[in-house]
Amino acid sequence: MWSYEKKLQYPVKIKNPNPALAKVIITQFGGPDGELGASMRYLSQRYSMPYGEVVGILSDVGTEELAHLEMVSAIVHQLTRNMTIEQIKESGFEPYFVDHTAGIYPVAASGVPFSAMAFQSKGDAITDIMEDLAAEQKARTTYDNILRLVDDPDVRDPIKFLRQRELVHFQRFGEALRICQDNLDSKNFYAFNPEFDKGRK
């Protein structure tokens, strides 16, 4: 189970609303490489994973991603608070506004709603950890792209924190891959699937 901590993992304090930025940053909530997909990916992959260390990493990174989607949502919320209709029109925020007003909804920057098709839980240790490594890099690239688009230091600061976390998670998943491989047949990592083939882990 989970229990709520009434605080953000890292402060988000944005003085100036800016719906144009909200439109691109929302992608890290509900987009193809966003925090919602990240969290669901790792938390779903845990159940058939045979190695305790790797289950620990998936559980704790998956939990941190929940904290990250709260941070991304806080950024989008603060960027869209007290908007006037003029500001909505000037910033091209109308398509989001007409569907969600100033509510927070998981969509990509392109407007496509969140889809579980953006992640996998394949039930094969090597396959899943390889996906996780790639996922952290894709999220890192997205944060790099956001940083190219954003000048406001109030927005850049929490985005830089989130970007940095992708690197740490990548590091931990690298260790998770090593742990999986250490438990497998060193001559052929693919000789069996430790999440499925009975008695082999």
Add this chain to the structure above:
Amino acid sequence: MNKEKEKLMKMLQAMDFAIYETALFLDANPKNKRALDYFKKAREMRDQIREQYVEKYGAVNFGTIHGESWDWVETPWPWQYEG
């Protein structure tokens, strides 16, 4: 948000971060004694800071609710901008 509250919250966030980061390292390196010692030390420091924060500004989770009224719904939510 007043400066004192902001400062204490930042310290709490920093200590919780240290604990979390060490826990994640320990998941992958469970036999690392130095990391485990650091984890316990950091958790002790976090508990002290959390106690100070909670006493002045209210609960941060169900475990720290001690008041006579349910002010959980009155203290600000973390995404609310406080200038």
